[in-house]
Amino acid sequence: MSTTPSTPAATPSPEAAPRKRRPPRRVQVTRVQTLSPLMRRITLQGAELEGFEVNDPASYMKLIFPEPGQTEPERPLPDGPRPKSMRTYTPLVVRPDAHEVDVDFVLHGVGPASTWAAQAQPGQVLFLMGPGPGYKVQLDAPSHFLIGDDSALPAFETILASLPAKAQVKVLVEVVDAAEERPLRSLAKLDIQWIPRGTDNNKAGQALEAALRQAGAPAGDARIYLACEAAAMRRIRTLLIDELGVDRSRIVGRGYWKLGTVNHPDHDYGED
Ligand SMILES: Cc1cc2nc3c(=O)[nH]c(=O)nc-3n(C[C@H](O)[C@H](O)[C@H](O)COP(=O)(O)OP(=O)(O)OC[C@H]3O[C@@H](n4cnc5c(N)ncnc54)[C@H](O)[C@@H]3O)c2cc1C
Incomplete structure (x- = not known):
């Protein structure tokens, strides 16, 4: 996050802001x-x-x-x-x-x-x-799990900025290579795993999926925010639910971009 004095974008709100079209x-x-x-x-x-x-x-x-x-x-x-x-x-x-x-x-x-x-x-x-609107973080949840790729790093930073010191948070983030690794900050106890995927974007999400399979089932009470390439998000959501036994109500999925697609929509939740 910026080192200059700032208001984090992550200020939690108990209620959703009403949606209205604002001028450019x-x-x-x-x-x-x-x-x-x-x-x-x-x-x-x-x-x-x-x-x-x-x-x-x-x-x-x-x-x-x-x-x-x-x-x-x-x-x-x-x-x-x-x-x-x-x-x-x-x-x-x-x-x-x-x-x-x-x-x-x-x-x-x-x-x-x-x-x-x-x-x-x-x-x-x-x-x-x-x-x-964004992610309604459950601030009293003891455990959080953020799974995604580089496009979701900014979103992860805002979530990390919102979490209290008593929270435990695990982050799995897929990037091109180790040169993309950088410190992420949070008051919460942070466990970050950077996963290199290489330069072939066609492989988006494959290394992330493998790392999750290797990590095994997340804590039973973990709240999960999952955001990456749209097809990878669906595969990982299925892996979490069908193989790792995660209740779907604990997962918020977001397709942030889609291979071969220009301007993927902002409301792809993978629940189809
Ligand atoms: C809610 C939300 C928040 C987002 N926040 C951010 C953010 O803060 N920072 C950020 O960088 N992105 C973010 N994204 C993702 C960003 O909107 C897309 O990556 C977008 O498609 C980029 O536009 P573009 O004009 O560069 O490429 P487009 O014209 O949309 O796509 C051109 C080509 O590039 C490919 N492509 C697009 N994005 C990626 C990517 N990330 N990696 C590899 N290939 C890609 C497409 O498959 C397509 O073939 C967010 C997406 C959503 C839905």
Whole structure:
């Protein structure tokens, strides 16, 4: 998480925020940090972030990127068609007083978001919409289990920031290789296992699945947040339920992206 004074995006809320469409907000890049070879933290700032509030960890927002040939995306009309270059990202840390939000981007290859993040520089403009709801963490649960890939690392960081010191949390996270490993912080007792998958994205989730099978059944009372490539999420959800005996009510699954699919929807829960 950011080392500057900040309000974690993970401030827990007892109730769901009502969903309403908010107008697009124009934001500018003010800072770009390299966290690892394939992960960049980009700070977005703008007066239009006034009132931008995130209540749950693992919430999401929509970012609108410039189309080829544009220096700045067109401001979307609130009830107009969906912009083609709109993608889903996690508000990592929100600093309301500074009108800032940090976003971590995986540089996975070609796509409007990843391509933009790889070249991002201070002064560039995006539009932001949202936020949408996140994960209702059960803060009094003694044990938590976060299973996912690099795209879910920002969500995991917001969940970790929300957990109390008495909680135990195990994290299994699949990344390309060991160069992507970095410290994650939480008040909770943290056990992190980084799992290398290699550069072939077609193998997304395979190493994660194998590591989970090897780790065996999670603690019986564990609350599980599972977020990664959509097909891998389904396989791992089935493994948890059918082989490891986890009650499905303890699992929240999210397909964060899908192999070969552009702009996978933000509401893929794998319960089909
Ligand atoms: C709720 C939610 C929160 C998310 N938060 C974040 C976040 O904070 N940071 C983040 O980096 N991502 C996050 N994602 C994932 C992100 O939305 C997708 O990775 C998105 O598809 C990236 O857009 P793009 O324009 O780069 O690629 P697209 O144009 O959507 O896809 C182009 C190609 O790239 C492939 N692809 C897309 N994403 C990945 C990936 N991660 N790894 C490998 N191949 C990929 C697709 O299969 C496709 O073939 C989140 C997703 C959801 C649903």
